[in-house]
Each structure stands twice: as C-alpha cells, then as structure tokens.
Amino acid sequence: MxxxxxxxxxxxxxxxxxxxxxxxxxxxxxxxxxxxxxxxxxxxxxxxxxxxxxxxxxxxxxxxxxxxxxxxxxxxxxxxxxxxxxxxxxxxxxxxxxxxxxxxxxxxxxxxxxxxxxxxxxxxxxxxxxxxxxxxxxxxxxxxxxxxxxxxxxxxxxxxxxxxxxxxxxxxxxxxxxxxxxxxxxxxxxxxxxxxxxxxxxxxxxxxxxxxxxxxxxxxxxxxxxxxxxxxxxxxxxxxxxxxxxxxxxxxxxxxxxxxxxxxxxxxxxxxxxxxxxxxxDSIEEARTKRLSLDSLVHYDSAIASLSIALGHDASAFDPDAPLPKDIPETNASKTGRAQVIKLAQEENLTVRQLAQRYGGYSGLAFVGxxxxxxxxxxxxxxxxxxxxxxxxxxxxxxxxxxxxxxxxxxxxxxxxxxxxxxxxxxxxxxxxxxxxxxxxxx
Amino acid sequence: MxxxxxxxxxxxxxxxxxxxxxxxxxxxxxxxxxxxxxxxxxxxxxxxxxxxxxxxxxxxxxxxxxxxxxxxxxxxxxxxxxxxxxxxxxxxxxxxxxxxxxxxxxxxxxxxxxxxxxxxxxxxxxxxxxxxxxxxxxxxxxxxxxxxxxxxxxxxxxxxxxxxxxxxxxxxxxxxxxxxxxxxxxxxxxxxxxxxxxxxxxxxxxxxxxxxxxxxxxxxxxxxxxxxxxxxxxxxxxxxxxxxxxxxxxxxxxxxxxxxxxxxxxxxxxxxxxxxxxxxxDSIEEARTKRLSLDSLVHYDSAIASLSIALGHDASAFDPDAPLPKDIPETNASKTGRAQVIKLAQEENLTVRQLAQRYGGYSGLAFVGxxxxxxxxxxxxxxxxxxxxxxxxxxxxxxxxxxxxxxxxxxxxxxxxxxxxxxxxxxxxxxxxxxxxxxxxxx
Incomplete structure (x- = not known):
C-alpha cells in the first residue's frame, strides 16, 4: 500500500x-x-x-x-x-x-x-x-x-x-x-x-x-x-x-x-x-563492525587532526588506544563539537584512535544497522x-x-x-x- | 594498398x-x-x-x-x-x-x-x-x-x-x-x-x-x-x-x-x-541539381543580404531571375568577393536568385560530384x-x-x-x- x-x-x-x-x-x-x-x-x-x-x-x-x-x-x-x-x-x-x-x-x-x-x-x-x-x-x-x-x-x-x-x-x-x-x-x-x-x-x-x-x-x-x-x-x-x-x-x-x-x-x-x-x-552488530573496520583504514596521522578540530583541542598527545580523557578543557569555539565527541565516545565506547578515524572518515548523520x-x-x-x-x-x-x-x-x-x-x-x-x-x- | x-x-x-x-x-x-x-x-x-x-x-x-x-x-x-x-x-x-x-x-x-x-x-x-x-x-x-x-x-x-x-x-x-x-x-x-x-x-x-x-x-x-x-x-x-x-x-x-x-x-x-x-x-549533373534544389530552400529575402555583402553592393534591386548584371561597380572593400561572385555566376550559369541562395546557404569550398x-x-x-x-x-x-x-x-x-x-x-x-x-x- x-x-x-x-x-x-x-x-x-x-x-x-x-x-x-x-x-x-x-x-x-x-x-x-x-x-x-x-x-x-x-x-x-x-x-x-x-x-x-x-x-x-x-x-x-x-x-x-x-x-x-x-x-x-x-x-x-x-x-x-x-x-x-x-x-x-x-x-x-x-x-x-x-x-x-x-x-x-x-x-x-x-x-x-x-x-x-x-x-x-x-x-x-x-x-x-x-x-x-x-x-x-x-x-x-x-x-x-x-x-x-x-x-x-x-x-x-x-x-x-x-x-x-x-x-x-x-x-x-x-x-x-x-x-x-x-x-x-x-x-x-x-x-x-x-x-x-x-x-x-x-x-x-x-x-x-x-x-x-x-x-x-x-x-x-x-x-x-x-x-x-x-x-x-x-x-x-x-x-x-x-x-x-x-x-x-x-x-x-x-x-x-x-x-x-x-x-x-x-x-x-x-x-x-x-x-x-x-x-x-545482517545484524546491527555486524553493521557496526563493518563501520569500525572501514574507519580503521583511515590513517591515524591525518585522522587525529580531524579529531583535534572537532574537540577544539590538540588530541595528538592522547593515548590512541585508551578512552578519551575526561578532563578536556572546554573552549568557546567548539562547545557543540566537544559535546558531540564526548557523547559519541560514550555511546559507542570508542578509543581515541577510533574516534579520530571516525572524524577523519565520515562523521555526519549515519544509519548503521x-x-x-x-x-x-x-x-x-x-x-x-x-x-x-x-x-x-x-x-x-x-x-x-x-x-x-x-x-x-x-x-x-x-x-x-x-x-x-x-x-x-x-x-x-x-x-x-x-x-x-x-x-x-x-x- | x-x-x-x-x-x-x-x-x-x-x-x-x-x-x-x-x-x-x-x-x-x-x-x-x-x-x-x-x-x-x-x-x-x-x-x-x-x-x-x-x-x-x-x-x-x-x-x-x-x-x-x-x-x-x-x-x-x-x-x-x-x-x-x-x-x-x-x-x-x-x-x-x-x-x-x-x-x-x-x-x-x-x-x-x-x-x-x-x-x-x-x-x-x-x-x-x-x-x-x-x-x-x-x-x-x-x-x-x-x-x-x-x-x-x-x-x-x-x-x-x-x-x-x-x-x-x-x-x-x-x-x-x-x-x-x-x-x-x-x-x-x-x-x-x-x-x-x-x-x-x-x-x-x-x-x-x-x-x-x-x-x-x-x-x-x-x-x-x-x-x-x-x-x-x-x-x-x-x-x-x-x-x-x-x-x-x-x-x-x-x-x-x-x-x-x-x-x-x-x-x-x-x-x-x-x-x-x-x-x-550518381552523376556530377545530379549532384549539382541536388545542390541547386537545396539552395532553393533558402529564403530570398535573407539570401539577398548575403549576396550584397559578398558583392560589396546592394543586390536587392537586381532582377532575381536574370543573370547577374555586368556593370556592378568595383569597391575597395570587396574586390576579392566581387570577383568570386562573378566567377561563380559564369561557371555555373546562375541567376541572381541562385547566387543569393548560394551565399545565403553555404558558399565555402565544395566538392560536388x-x-x-x-x-x-x-x-x-x-x-x-x-x-x-x-x-x-x-x-x-x-x-x-x-x-x-x-x-x-x-x-x-x-x-x-x-x-x-x-x-x-x-x-x-x-x-x-x-x-x-x-x-x-x-x-
């Protein structure tokens, strides 16, 4: 119909x-x-x-x-x-x-x-x-x-x-x-x-x-x-x-x-x-895994720059394989961006590397499932x-x-x-x- | 070969x-x-x-x-x-x-x-x-x-x-x-x-x-x-x-x-x-006839302007269905153009109308045969x-x-x-x- x-x-x-x-x-x-x-x-x-x-x-x-x-x-x-x-x-x-x-x-x-x-x-x-x-x-x-x-x-x-x-x-x-x-x-x-x-x-x-x-x-x-x-x-x-x-x-x-x-x-x-x-x-889980696998193909050196821009803070000193540090200072320029990164990191339980690769890959609206x-x-x-x-x-x-x-x-x-x-x-x-x-x- | x-x-x-x-x-x-x-x-x-x-x-x-x-x-x-x-x-x-x-x-x-x-x-x-x-x-x-x-x-x-x-x-x-x-x-x-x-x-x-x-x-x-x-x-x-x-x-x-x-x-x-x-x-004659037939589809009013430009002389008063008059005055601006028109008129035995339609149609180098x-x-x-x-x-x-x-x-x-x-x-x-x-x- x-x-x-x-x-x-x-x-x-x-x-x-x-x-x-x-x-x-x-x-x-x-x-x-x-x-x-x-x-x-x-x-x-x-x-x-x-x-x-x-x-x-x-x-x-x-x-x-x-x-x-x-x-x-x-x-x-x-x-x-x-x-x-x-x-x-x-x-x-x-x-x-x-x-x-x-x-x-x-x-x-x-x-x-x-x-x-x-x-x-x-x-x-x-x-x-x-x-x-x-x-x-x-x-x-x-x-x-x-x-x-x-x-x-x-x-x-x-x-x-x-x-x-x-x-x-x-x-x-x-x-x-x-x-x-x-x-x-x-x-x-x-x-x-x-x-x-x-x-x-x-x-x-x-x-x-x-x-x-x-x-x-x-x-x-x-x-x-x-x-x-x-x-x-x-x-x-x-x-x-x-x-x-x-x-x-x-x-x-x-x-x-x-x-x-x-x-x-x-x-x-x-x-x-x-x-x-x-x-x-075939499952939401499989779709997420595909996306992480795709993101992992983004080179870290270029990805980290995208994350730094989104955060309004230099992220290159962070441990790539640890979660995002909790004490990132807030700046006026990137209030919204910073909040979005933190939300995404929590929702999908992503490491700094994975976050960087997400921002370096494609970070707009996504339907994954x-x-x-x-x-x-x-x-x-x-x-x-x-x-x-x-x-x-x-x-x-x-x-x-x-x-x-x-x-x-x-x-x-x-x-x-x-x-x-x-x-x-x-x-x-x-x-x-x-x-x-x-x-x-x-x- | x-x-x-x-x-x-x-x-x-x-x-x-x-x-x-x-x-x-x-x-x-x-x-x-x-x-x-x-x-x-x-x-x-x-x-x-x-x-x-x-x-x-x-x-x-x-x-x-x-x-x-x-x-x-x-x-x-x-x-x-x-x-x-x-x-x-x-x-x-x-x-x-x-x-x-x-x-x-x-x-x-x-x-x-x-x-x-x-x-x-x-x-x-x-x-x-x-x-x-x-x-x-x-x-x-x-x-x-x-x-x-x-x-x-x-x-x-x-x-x-x-x-x-x-x-x-x-x-x-x-x-x-x-x-x-x-x-x-x-x-x-x-x-x-x-x-x-x-x-x-x-x-x-x-x-x-x-x-x-x-x-x-x-x-x-x-x-x-x-x-x-x-x-x-x-x-x-x-x-x-x-x-x-x-x-x-x-x-x-x-x-x-x-x-x-x-x-x-x-x-x-x-x-x-x-x-x-x-x-x-199929013959040179037939090809020429085809071309004249094509030229005849060019409207005389617009064609005569093209002939006038080529001659460097207003051709609109000429009898369309007579040969080109012999006494067209020479101008400095169009010596070559005038000579070409006269040559073409003689070679193909064209009336003023046919000449005009040639110039209004297509007057460049042609192979007809x-x-x-x-x-x-x-x-x-x-x-x-x-x-x-x-x-x-x-x-x-x-x-x-x-x-x-x-x-x-x-x-x-x-x-x-x-x-x-x-x-x-x-x-x-x-x-x-x-x-x-x-x-x-x-x-």
Whole structure:
C-alpha cells in the first residue's frame, strides 16, 4: 500500500565514496575517480532501484591539506560534473542528474547554457546545485588573491539565480515552429531578450538554447547559514543538508518550510534531503563492525587532526588506544563539537584512535544497522517531518551501494514509502515539483 | 594498398547541417538541434566509417541578424558542446570529439578541467578548438559593453593556452599509486603547483584532475589572421581552415607549415583540415541539381543580404531571375568577393536568385560530384599539399552523411588514402600526433 508521504532518495557520491578510507576497503575500486565504466554501473544500479537522483560532490581546487593527508586522499581528483553527468545521461533513462555550479566563479550565461543543454540531452533530468563556493583555495584558481566575502557571495548568488532562470525563459515553449512549407523556423515574438543590468551582473541574452524540458532544471541548495536558508526558502526546490540527528533535522525542516510560508511559497515545493551515511549488516552488530573496520583504514596521522578540530583541542598527545580523557578543557569555539565527541565516545565506547578515524572518515548523520532497523529510522524521519527523504552516502563501493539497492530499497517499497516504478520521466515528476511558468510568456 | 600520405577526416557539423536551408530538405530532421538520438546516430555512423573526429560548431550568443533572417534560421539554438560531446563519448568508442572553448569568455581552470575530464571519460578522444570569439554579441552576454579588441584577445589566448596546458601537467602520469597496504594514494612529489601570475591571468593550480589520457587533448585552431596563423604554428595540432580553392589551400598550408619550421616544430605534427561541403550524386549533373534544389530552400529575402555583402553592393534591386548584371561597380572593400561572385555566376550559369541562395546557404569550398570525382579532388589536395584531409560539411542530414560514409569513404579506402580500421584508440593516434611530454615531470 502506498502511503501519502513518500521518501525521495538521492545518491550523494564521490566515485570511490565520500569516506576517506573507502578506497582501501576490500572489493573497492580505487581507480573509480577516472574509470567511467564503474560510475556508469553505479548510476544504472541506482536507476534500477528507482532513485530520484544521482549527485556527484565537487570542488574547484585540490583542497589545501597537509602533505600527510594529501598523499592518502582519494578525493583530490575526479571527473568534472557536467562532462560526467552528460555522459551518464546517455546511458540512463530516468534517474535525475544533479551538478554543482558556482555562482562566484562562473558566468551565468555558461551556467544557464550547460544546465539547459543537460536537461535537453537527458530529456528533463537536470538539477543545479547552486553553491557560492566557500573553499578559499578556489579563489586562487580564478584570478583572485583573496576569497570573496560571504555576504558579497550571497548577493551575487541571488542575482545570478535571477539571470540564469531569466535566460532559461528566453524562448516560449512553443517558439519553434519548424514549418517546412513556409520556411518559418521560429517565432521571433516568442523570443525574449533579457537585457539584465544589475549591480553584479550584466547579461543581454537571449540564451542560445530552447527552454529546458523541465522549464527550469530543478534548483538545489545546500547552504545552512542564515542567508543560505533564506535563499533556499526563496528559490530552492531541493535542500541538501546535514543535520546531526532527528532533532536537528526537524528544526531545520520547520525553519526552512516556515520561511517559505512566510513569503507565500507552498512548502511542498521544496524537498529537504539530509545526507545519510548508510551501513547495512545482517545484524546491527555486524553493521557496526563493518563501520569500525572501514574507519580503521583511515590513517591515524591525518585522522587525529580531524579529531583535534572537532574537540577544539590538540588530541595528538592522547593515548590512541585508551578512552578519551575526561578532563578536556572546554573552549568557546567548539562547545557543540566537544559535546558531540564526548557523547559519541560514550555511546559507542570508542578509543581515541577510533574516534579520530571516525572524524577523519565520515562523521555526519549515519544509519548503521539492518535493512529493517534503517527503514524504521527513515520512516520516523519522514513521519516526524525531519526530512522528505535522504541523500544516501555509501560507505564503500560497490558493496555499500548494492546493499542499499538490493536490501534497503525493497524494504522501503514493502512499507509503501518508496516507489516501485518511476511516476514520470522528468526529475520534477519524480520529486513532485511543478514545472515553472515562463516569466515572459504565458502557456 | 596503403599510401604513405593518408587523409584525415573530421565532420564539421550543426545538428541540422551548416546549410541554412537544410532543415527544409526532404528527409531532414528539423528538430535535431535538441534531439540527442539523431546526433548520436550521426556520430555512430561516422565512427563506423572510421572518421577521425566529430566537431560541433558553436557560438556564445544568438547571432544578431534581421528578424526576417532570424525567424528562418535553424542555427540559432542547439546543445552546448561539452554536454553534447560528453554524452556522445558514452555511446561511441573511437571517434575523436572536438569542442570549442573561448579564451576570451571563459576561465582557464574551467576549460582545463572540462577537457581533461572529457579526455578521461572518452579514454583519450578530446580535442580543444581554441577560439578567441570574434562575435561581438557574445561580449554582451558576459558583462562587457564592447567587444574585446583583436590584439588583446590574441594576447590573452596565448597566455590562456600556457595556463591550460600547464594545468594539464599538474600530475605526473604515474602520480597515482593507490597502494592499499600502505594507504598511499598519490605521490605528492609528482604533483606540480603551477602558480601562474601573468599579465592577463593568475591561476594557482594544481588542476584537480589527473593528467589527461592523451597527455593533452589535441589542440585545434581556426584563426586565419596573421596572429591566428602564428598562434597555430606555435601551438596547434589541427587547423580548421576555409580556403576557397586548391591554390588557396596550398598557400595556407605552405605558410603555416613554414612558420612551424621557422620555430623548429615538425610540420607533420600539425594537420591542415579545410572545411569541405560534399554533395554526392550518381552523376556530377545530379549532384549539382541536388545542390541547386537545396539552395532553393533558402529564403530570398535573407539570401539577398548575403549576396550584397559578398558583392560589396546592394543586390536587392537586381532582377532575381536574370543573370547577374555586368556593370556592378568595383569597391575597395570587396574586390576579392566581387570577383568570386562573378566567377561563380559564369561557371555555373546562375541567376541572381541562385547566387543569393548560394551565399545565403553555404558558399565555402565544395566538392560536388560522384564518389569517384570527389575522391579524385581529395586525392589531388592530399598529393599537392593543399591539406592533410578535410572537415566534411554535410549539405543535409541524414542523407548527406550517409552518402559520404557509404559511398565516398569506401572509394577513398579502395585508393589506400583512408583507413579501413582505426590504428589506435586515441584521437592523437588516429591523427598521428605525438603525446606531449609533461613539462614538469620526465617519464
């Protein structure tokens, strides 16, 4: 029986996994960063399991890190998202394809064009994850000596969004007549020249691409700062977020959907999808053991730095194989972080080494258990409005993905909270989002 | 028997054809601009015929034209090249994929990344057509009120090329060790930080992509101005050019290969590939009739403007169905153009209408005849060093492409001047180009 509230599932990926130790896990594909065949097989499996969307994480720089961490990092280099997702569009038929594009380091004409093109190639499956790029190393790759300030980035992002969506509306849906006899290919009355001249951007238009199949590709955002939440409430249709737990999820859900209501937007027209690290075992105990085994592949030297940051205190002098000392001084900078580390150490009875490897590996929201226990948790998030679904993070590949698609998804389907078949052909249809009207032309 | 000099064949395309009347031709696909299935079938047929490369023409704006021309133009909108070629990479295995990227309106980090990614996805088949974007309408889409001046564009292009190729060399070919036991993923000694600070560009690096499969994607250029030729001689590996005839081809060939010798580059490491419009019939007469029939689909109102430009004289008062008047005054601006029009009118005995439709349709180098007569012409260009091959322009699709792949290519193969099988897997191997050494690391 199908329930009225339905889970939406995205896959939030790096080719080898987001977990820093995953490339060393038994059965992993350490070369997946540049092995298209592997990524193609992941996307096709996710489509067979009726996932809403595939999303590849991205950066605009090799992240600045100490050489000891750098040399162990499989996340340094990989495919660029537009090229990757376009290639995947050609070998899949239904799954949504979400790419990140930066409003700080790219041009709206390019961004509008690439997403519109991906939307046409994929027949309506593109989504734009709008980011303002917080990584200061990226600025150095784009001609700037210092990073663009936060408020300035958000101001430009808002205007950038207006320009891109305006460019997508350059042509009415029925602008292209293609009448052989008369020789009329398009109706110039149905072409709009944007002529945008704003504080940050000046773009004439029109876009040299027909209106996207979805009207506009789906708008995704991830910022959780106050301006980020406001921008999401005004413009986003999907929010990628990372609450620590159900309470955090519910607070963020209520905040963003409340902001939508305050400005007159229908809260159903935005889906909150927290990232969730999913580790599946035959028993909860086995799943936990798998996770500890995966964490143990994170090198201690790089892991301890992550723990020190989380604690707000240098942890390198602690005994790695003893429990966390009880007398760690509190600092203002990391009150929440410190409390979380202490809570985690107690709950899972972890040594300093295991804690460090957890923070160095993947420390966000996690569901670790059996298909049934994880489905219980997901159902609770859905019922209590902690989220509208999840962006699943696979601990290791391909096994972690196979576990989700062949064991967890059938359990969710049995409960009537996840589809057995795609309802339509476009990502908007999967997500239950309306097709935006053209602001310059009525239908 | 295979001859020592071999033709290289690229396809220079727009989805419906470069000819402005082609969408009205019987059997054409007027919707091909946004129909990926059609373009996929074209690329797969070209690959089956062992073409070296597929190249899609591109612009960064809807070209500014009178509304009467605009409404009849099928070339106004189409897929963006990176998204299109990446999708094609996933459904082909051998054919090269050439995309245009502008050094004036894009960032070197983005350009380096996308080509490197396309090269990895396609397993070594990417080519970068370096353009400085001469269309002034593009500037208005990228925040500028006026177009960037020619000399300034070429100065930036040269530096842009240095930065992009430097970024491609960010990692030694053997930088990625991926040793599970030790946990060492990459050797930081084999990563180079570019730290480029030039007059036009400032880019730190490294690129967050492993070195491309081809070392560098193949470098293509099309500029025929003096700085364009010099840039090509210094940096290009393929030149897309448009000589009017064999004499023009030979002159350009000798000039660019001479410039290469003058700076110590091996002239074999650059392939001259003129655009050639190929119309095939059972007889030369039939091919000419096909071409006239195609030209007749160009609307006279927009065609006459093209003829006026070519003549340097307003042709709209001429009798459309009479021969070209004999007393057209000569102007300094269009001495060559005027002579060419008069020559063409005499040679093919064309009316003013037919001349106008030729100039409004496609007026570059054309081979119109039987498979045998066209193979004769191509062989002569090859033997006399007019070119190293051609970028074939199809008059109409799909028929014009099928004629080339199923009738002309077998004739060229019989003569031993075109391959029966791909010699290797990468575009560099198809073209006989060396793999560039990494400037920062020895092999």
């Amino acid at each position: 199908t329930r009225s509230r339905q889970l939406r599932l995205g896959a939030f990926m790096r080719p080898v996994s987001l977990h820093t130790g995953a490339w060393r896990y038994p059965g992993s594909y350490p070369d997946a960063n540049f092995n298209f065949a592997h990524i193609k097989s992941f996307a096709q499996k996710l489509e067979a399991a009726k996932f809403d969307a595939f999303f590849m994480a991205d950066h605009l720089a090799v992240l600045n890190m100490p050489v000891e961490a750098l040399k162990r990092s499989h996340t340094v280099t990989s495919f660029e998202p537009f090229t990757l997702l376009s290639a995947l569009a050609a070998v899949t038929e239904r799954i949504g394809l979400a790419a990140t594009a930066s409003t700080t380091f790219d041009e709206p004409y390019h961004v509008a064009r690439r997403f519109a093109s991906l939307d046409h190639i994929s027949n309506g499956r593109a989504a734009w994850n709008i980011v303002t790029t917080s990584n200061p190393d990226a600025a150095l790759n784009f001609g700037l000596d210092e990073h663009v300030e936060h408020g300035e980035r958000y101001k430009r992002a808002r205007e950038f969004y207006d320009v891109v969506t305006g460019l997508w509306d350059s042509f009415a849906d029925d602008a292209f007549i293609r009448h052989r006899e008369s020789g009329i290919y398009l109706d110039p009355e149905k072409m709009h020249i944007l002529n945008h001249k704003g504080e940050e951007l000046s773009v004439r238009g029109p876009l040299n691409i027909a209106r996207p199949v979805q009207g506009w590709p789906v708008i995704v955002q991830a910022g959780q700062s106050d301006p980020g939440r406001q921008l999401a409430a005004e413009t986003a249709e999907v929010v990628f977020c990372s609450p620590r737990d159900l309470d955090g999820g519910k607070a963020l859900y209520a905040d963003i959907k409340g902001r939508m209501q305050a400005i007159g937007r229908n809260p159903d027209h935005l889906k909150m999808l927290p990232a969730a690290f999913v580790v599946i075992g 059996t298909p049934k226990s994880i489905a219980d948790e997901m159902e609770r998030w859905l019922d209590e409005e902690g989220s509208d679904g999840f962006n699943v993070v696979f601990p290791y590949l391909p096994q972690g993905l196979d576990d989700v698609t062949t064991r967890l998804v059938p359990e969710l389907q049995r409960r009537g909270i996840f589809r057995n078949e795609y309802e339509g052909t476009t990502l908007r249809e999967h997500l239950g989002l309306p097709r935006p009207k053209n602001r310059f032309f009525s239908d | 295979t001859r020592s000099r071999q033709l290289r064949l690229g396809a220079f395309m727009r989805p419906v054809s470069l000819h402005t009347g082609a969408w009205r031709y019987p059997g054409s696909y007027p919707d091909a601009n946004f129909n990926f299935a059609h373009i996929k079938s074209f690329a797969q047929k070209l690959e089956a015929a062992k073409f070296d490369a597929f190249f899609m023409a591109d612009h960064l704006a809807v070209l500014n034209m009178p509304v009467e021309a605009l409404k009849r133009s099928h070339t106004v909108t189409s897929f963006e090249p990176f998204t299109l070629l990446s999708a094609l990479a996933a459904v082909t295995e051998r054919i090269g994929l050439a995309a245009t990227a502008s050094t004036t309106f894009d960032e070197p980090y983005h350009v380096a990344r996308r080509f490197a990614s396309l090269d990895h996805i396609s397993n070594g088949r990417a080519a970068w057509n370096i353009v400085t974007t001469s269309n002034p309408d593009a500037a208005l889409n990228f925040g500028l009120d006026e177009h960037v001046e020619h000399g300034e564009r070429y100065k930036r292009a040269r530096e842009f090329y240095d930065v992009v190729t430097g970024l491609w060399d960010s990692f030694a070919d053997d930088a990625f060790i991926r040793h599970r036991e030790s946990g060492i993923y990459l050797d930081p000694e084999k990563m180079h930080i570019l730290n480029h600070k030039g007059e036009e560009l400032s880019v730190r690096g490294p690129l967050n992509i492993a070195r491309p499969v081809q070392g560098w994607p193949v470098i293509v250029q099309a500029g025929q101005s003096d700085p364009g030729r010099q840039l090509a001689a210094e940096t290009a590996e393929v030149v897309f050019c448009s000589p009017r005839d064999l004499d023009g081809g030979k002159a350009l060939y000798a000039d660019i290969k001479g410039r290469m010798q003058a700076i110590g580059r091996n002239p074999d490491h650059l392939k001259m590939l003129p655009a050639a419009f190929v119309v095939i019939g 039987t498979p045998k007569s066209i193979a004769d012409e191509m062989e002569r260009w090859l033997d006399e060093e007019g070119s190293d091959g051609f970028n074939v322009v199809f008059p109409y699709l799909p028929q014009g492409l099928d004629d080339v792949t199923t009738r002309l290519v077998p004739e060229l193969q019989r003569r031993g001047i075109f391959r029966n099988e791909y010699e290797g897997t990468t575009l560099r191997e198809h073209l006989g180009l060396p793999r560039p050494k990494n400037r920062f690391f020895s092999d």
